[in-house]
Amino acid sequence: MRIGCPTCKSTIDLDANCAGQLIRCRACGRSFVAPSELTVTGQRHTLSQFSIVGLLLLHFLTMGVYSVIHLGLMHDRLPKIRKSDPSGFVSVALSMVPFVNLVWLFFSLRRLCVRLNEQRRFAGLPEDVPQTLAVVVATLLTCGTVATILPITGWVVLGATLSVLAPVFLATVQASVNELVALEDSSQPETASHGANEPAASAGLSNRDLGEAGERRDLAGTTGS
């Protein structure tokens, strides 16, 4: 699996043995702890770039239906790290079931942001896929749908969400994906296979001595289920 050095962003290829190990970047010499998720994933995402303009056109042409499918299917292109990470099929199917979808969208959209941010972190990019916006969009869609029992109100909320906030969210997510894919396509494995031949002991540092590079975030512990 390929990750980015947290300090200098150069690309480093690691195998699953390096998970949680102290490794040293050859480009900048800084040491850091490889993500512990390596053991779980051992696989790359298969995300691809998509035109943001095209995506927005499809969003408006289909009144948001295409967006639900597009975002739902992204789940299939991400390594399944948690048991509760949904497949693309489940995500899209539940998004289409009336009433169930009102609850499902909260989970599905937010989890998608979490999963995309993981991939960005592995690549050394900032985790800027907007989780909060995902929750706001899902909340407004739910409130708007419920409010359609009132005259006008619900439709105004739904219309505003689908025509403004949802496209902003969609474009932001796709821009983050495009940036990630572009970075990985352009980077060469110049600093190949660190760590495997230099186990943590040889670095003479414990995990505690790592400073900022040692911020080891244990994903399974913090975001699991």
Ligand SMILES: [Zn+2]
């Ligand atoms: Zn580095």
